[in-house]
Amino acid sequence: MSDSQISNRKPETGAFFQRDREWHPQAYTPWYKTSVLRSPQKALLSLDNTLSEITGPVFGHNILGELDNDLITNFAKPGEMAIGPRIIVYGRVLDERGKGVPGALLEFWQANAGGRYRHRKEGYVAPLDPNFGGCGRTITDEEGNYSFRTIQPGPYPWPNGVNDWRPAHIHFSLFGHGFAQRLITQMYFEGDSLIWKCPIVKTINDRAAIEGLTAALDMNATIPMDSRAYKFDMVLRGRRSTLFENRMEGN
Amino acid sequence: MVQPLNQLKESASQTAGPYVHIGLTPNFAEIGGVYPQDLGTSMVNDKTKGERITVVGRVLDGTGTPLKDALIEIWQADADGLYNSPSEMRGSADANFTGWGRCPTDMDTGEFRFETIKPGRVPFKDGRKQAPHITFWVVARGINIGLHTRMYFGDEEKANGEDPVLARVEHRVRVSTLIAPREGSTYRFDIHLQGEKETIFFDI
């Protein structure tokens, strides 16, 4: 699984910057009802990273299929395509020091253009698109760049309040180089007025943090007469330098 | 004014939601033909060194109800205590062991199951040895940021007794929430999100 080809940079072995728990959502956010019984109530035990957290699985390009980054065709019958507004999502994965993160595995999933997921437990009345599965993945290049093609997902209603709707969004899962960097988040679309009404978005307290999850329409990256483009950068935890780290006697 | 530090903020977490399977285990979600198999379903092969074990468990909410829509990932050292990671500088881990597994909880029973090996001991930062352990990461609908915890082994009493991480636990009654009892070659590790038996979660 680990693939020395992913980067010719020297692997980094420092511990990660402390996570800002006020920037991230709190566990207990009663307006998002499911969190009430699923939120730990005791304090987390703070642990400066050991090798168990500093290391992490890294994935090679050999796991990727040719269509993994094309949700318009990766589930479609030969010669057919998913229905909906065609978009390209692109950007960089950086760490908190502003360095690109090469070899990061990104997995993404989303509803179809009507806001319907392909899932056994999904009950929204909007129809399935027979040519849309809703999942894709890619690995960032040497500078941390990625891109994929999809259709713009629709907003959808969900059981929380009687009339709560999710803004259009794409779910992202990210692997950096250490297991402490593991992250799941969501990408929202510039201009969607549902963003500021959504109880799940509102689990985040900080407006800047929400804006950081909102992709910008980039007309300069569109393909004329084909697809619009949204730019979405993501940031993973940075690593402390090991240059002047204290060493205990005898180590 | 001072010079700016020019540091970025980590992207804020959002819940994995109820349909995390579509993205992370599409074959499990009956979305066939996109990936040949789901990542993380197999950690070992015939040549993997070490003692074969099974780890099973559930994730329970504040009412004791198992979550049927959670996803668990585990990360562990090989039998010699080495991680299969480019950041592992102490040597080369067993190439026949990935060290990483991913399993959705069963949609009917809420159970997860990993076929793996018992990890070796890994040094703490000061060189003392940690007890064998497996790192767990839990995401689900209603969990706003992924939860990290560790599973220790019920039959490693001596090693657990000298583990520097377990030693950090102030309320000693809670240590048992991290220790999985053994039955045959199976360890059972139930994760309690809340309540009297709330599992210790880590801010790592």
Ligand SMILES: [Fe+3]
């Ligand atoms: Fe969603």
